[in-house]
Amino acid sequence: MIRKIKSISNLGVFKGFEWDTEVREENGKTTPFQDINVIYGRNYSGKTTLSRIIRALETGVLSDKYENPSFSITLDDNSQVTQAALKNHTKTIRVFNEDFIRDNLRFIVNPDENIESFAILGDDNNKIEQEIAELELELGSNEIANETGLYAQLSSAKTASGIASQQHQSAKDALETQLSSKATDKKIGIKYKSERFGDQNYTIQKLKGDISLVQATDYHPPSEEQLTQYEKLILETALQPIPHFTAPNTKFQSLAAQTEVLVTKKISESNKIEELVKNAVLHRWVNEGRAHHKDKFNQCLFCDSTISADRWAVLDKHFDEESNQLEKNIDALIVQIEDEKKSISSALSIDKNLFYSKYHQELSDLDISLKEAIKNYTQSLDLLIFQLTYRKENILSSRTFEAPVEATDHLLSIWDNYKALCEKSDGYTTMLARDQKSAKDKLRLKEVSDYLITIEYDKQQSTIVELQGKSTESIQAVSQINAKVLEKTNEIASKKRELNDEEKGAIKVNEYLNNFFGHRFLKLKAEQEQGEGAKRVRFEVIRDNKKAHHLSEGECSLLAFCYFLAKLDDIATRDTKPVIWIDDPISSLDGNHIFFIYSLLNTEIVSTKKFSQLFISTHNLDFLKYLKRLGGKYSDNDGKLKDYQKGYFVVARKDRISTIAIMPKYLKEFVTEFNYLFQQIHKCASIESVDDTNYVIFYNFSNNARKFFEIYLYYKYPDQGMNEGTLRLFFGEDKIPAVLIDRINNEYSHLAGVFERGATPVEVPEMQSAAKLIIERLKQDSEQYSSLLKSIGATEAPAVQEATLAEKLGAE
Structure with missing residues (x-):
């Protein structure tokens, strides 16, 4: 039942009507609609607007001529139907108003038009009815919780499909929740670790893209060494240019050549002291003593003997200028060699802090090679010093020069490599951001890869695929049974169409016109249109066996109302006990016809109990007087007879605004x-x-x-x-x-x-x-x-x- 029209705004003369505020008894209690409802209102008070609201629930369409209309209707289960969801109910509704007349009896507006036909149950043989009964038995009942036949199978299949779909959805939702957490959770989400993974706008969609990458066959997780390198790289900051390194000029070849000259140089043996020539140690000892005594002492400090002038002359001849010069040259050359050693050793000191971490390993290798090269170079120089020292100690004896291993090229190569690394590191500054992004991408993909292992992603995916297969199978099962239901429904409809008879619809209207109104001049006639395809029947209004024209207003009103009542017995409405709303059915009728309209309502609707709820509106006080007599009894669910409850309401207009109230x-x-x-x-x-x-x-x-x-x-x-x-x-x-x-x-x-x-x-x-x-x-x-x-x-x-x-x- 319709309990109340809760609210109406911007619909005709209703501009903010609220049922709970307006429809109240003297004690303040709100009165709802009853089984039978009589509504009185003068012309233009808004009765037709109310009927259009209810008809919108029947047709699913509200006129687009209203600007921003809204209404809300409360049903007996407290559900609401609004202009936004006109089909949000299960009621069968039939409304008689001027819109119904215009849609179904178009000839009233255009004389060239006909009347929409309708069919009621025909008189065909029992065989078709038996076939229908068998099909309906196979189809079964669709009563909720008491389904039978195909409907029971469909209900069971839908339940199974619902469970399968729920399990599939739950598995998907569980995985989706885990992925969402990994993407955006504040504790573990990649989004909130952009300094490490490089994307502060990370989303679950991006995570799914990364999952596709790490699951590709060509993806290989980075090694621990690579991960360490990436970790260092993402912490890098742009470095200042490395100080320019200028490699010193090596003197090894020059020093070796000079050493060779001094080592192999021969000293004249004339005027030499033979003993000293033969004994290098003694020669060195005497030379040192000579240096200590020359021009200082005349007495030998060792033996206290006098050193004669002749002896000094012999010694001076032995230690002549040539040998002295050779010693000086050897000492000077040794100093040069020592300076070369120092110069080479200190020429290059590798500082890794000046370089990006990606070059640190190369620098470490280069530093080892540098130290090795310096060592080899120094050893070659030491061999020169060794030979010079030996010659100095044996100044009078020349010797064969032993050429050291050439270490210069290796050293120069290392210096060149260092310069190249300097250039690469300086040049890398412009590519740092790119490589850091690449490193963060690789770290992120590794994080995603590890997470998939942690949550057993592949296993969950397999489960989801399996559940999806079951859900699909269950949906297909529902679809197959639905197809069977539709097939049987169509067969039943087809069989019933064989029983339907539009002629009987016209006969029913004529019975009302003749029996209740004694109007034997007008009648409806069912005419079958010629053409291909399904049978098409139309109604025509006949007067004196000819198509009628120029009907009076009263005749139009009578015909329209009889047509509506007869249509309540059509295939779509029969046995449904609809909600019936009749808007002012006695327009342009005289007193006798007004009584006959009342009689028809009472006999064909109320007495036959064809309705679940009845609404009748009128502007005519005489008709209102008759409507008071409407009444009767109905059987409740327990089979007990109960009186129909009646409600009386008025639609009152104040200036441009109308309201609904309890009838005084x-x-x-x-x-x-x-x-x-x-x-x-x-x-x-x-x-x-x-x-x-x-x-x-x-x-x-x-x-x-x-x-x-x-x-x-x-x-x-x-x-x-x-x-x-x-x-x-x-x-x-x-x-x-x-x-x-x-x-x-x-x-x-x-x-x-x-x-x-x-x-x-x-x-x-x-x-x-x-x-x-x-x-x-x-x-x-x-x-x-x-x-x-x-x-x-x-x-x-x-x-x-x-x-x-x-x-x-x-x-x-």
Whole structure:
């Protein structure tokens, strides 16, 4: 059931309606819709707008002519249906309103159009019905929790598919969670270790890309040595240019050549002391002693003997200038060689801190080679020194020169390699960022590779693939059973189409027209269109065996309503117990037809219990009187008979805005317009102050008063009705009140002779004074006045303020 129209905004005259605020009883309790609902409202109050809201639930479409419309409908299970989800319900709904007529009886708008046909159950043989029964048995029941046949198989397959799909999804979600954590978790996520892995915008999608890389056949994890190198590289900062190294000029060949000259140089043996020539040690000892005594002592400090001049002469001849010069040359050359050793040893000192870490290993190897080369070079120089020292100790004896191993080329090669490394390191500054990125990429891929091993990625993937296969199989099983269900459903529909008979739909409409309205001039006729393909049937309106044209409004109304009622028995609606909404079905009908419409409603809908909920709206008070009689009983789930519950509501318009409210007692229990008009006059007389909630009573007072007098005075003076004379008779000999009432009736109601009145505000005191005069006059017939008060639920009338009236008339 529809419990309430919870809210409506921007739909026709509804601009912010809220059910829980507006539809309340006197005690404040909210009243919902009932089994049968009667809705009264004057023309243009918004009844059709309500029917269009409900019809949107039937068709799934709301007119696009509304700007930003919204509504919410509460169903019996407390679910909500809104304009955003019109099919969010399982109700079968059928609405009769002008849109239904326009869509189904297009000939009313265009005489060349026909009426949409519909089919009801035909009279074909029992064989087809038996076939349908067998197919329906095979198809089974689709009742939730009680499925049978193919529906039971489908339900079981869907359950299995749901479980398989859930298991597959759970496995995927578990892996996805692990991958997401590795990508973006603050503790272990690669994203938050950009200084190591190089991407502060790392995402799970990028991680999946890296997984593809590390799982490729050509991926090989880096070695520990490579990882160490990458770790150092990512910590590198740009270095300053390395100080320029200038290699010294080596003198080895020159020194060797000089050594060879001095070592092999021969000394003349004339005037030499033979003993000293033969004994190099003694020769060295005497030469040293000579140096200590020359020009210092005349006595030998060893033996204390006198050194004679002749002896000095012999010694000077032995130690002549040539040998002395040779010694000096040897000493000088040894000094040069020692300087060369120092120069070469200190020429290059390798500092790894000046180089990028990627060159450190080469530098280490180069340093070892440098030390080895310096050692070899020094050893070659030492061999020169050794030969020179030996010659000096044996100054008088020349010897064969022993050429050392040439170590210069190796040393020069090392220096050249060092220069090349300097250039490479300096040049590497421009490529550092690129290589650091590459190193971080390799470290990241290694991290991803290790993580996959930790979480057993391959095993999880295999499980997911396996579960996906099972899920796919279960979906295919559901699809196969669905196909069988669809096949059987189509077969049943096909069989039922063989039973459907559009002619019977037309006959049903004609029965309503003839039996209830006695309208034997119009009827519907089912005509089969010629053409290829499926059978196509259309309805035509026939008068005197010819297609009818120029139907009156009343005929159109009758035909449309009979068509709607007959259509409730079509294949799509039969046995569904729909929610039925009927909007003002008696437009342009006379009194007899109004009663027949009521009879048709009561007989064909209420008595047959064809509905789950019924709504009927009207603007006609006579029809409202009949609708009060609608009623009946239905069987509940326990088989007990219960009365249909009825609800009474009004749609009231105030200026440009409408609302829904509970029907007042005078309309619900005493349904005549006379009661209503009296109630409006009584309200006008009773109001103490004017506000937004009651100004409409004054605005409508002139029309209400005029109609009240038309009815009242007609029954009191049936030969005259309402005129100036009967108004005077109503008010007595005092002509002033009658003139005042006549002014209100004509000037304010019809603007007769005073057109400018329509452009001026309504004068409230004048209206209320007139209302009080009317009430005071009605009091004179106490029995009628008391009955009128009871019919509107009032207990007493307001007092007449004569002074106010006199002041008002004086002002006029």
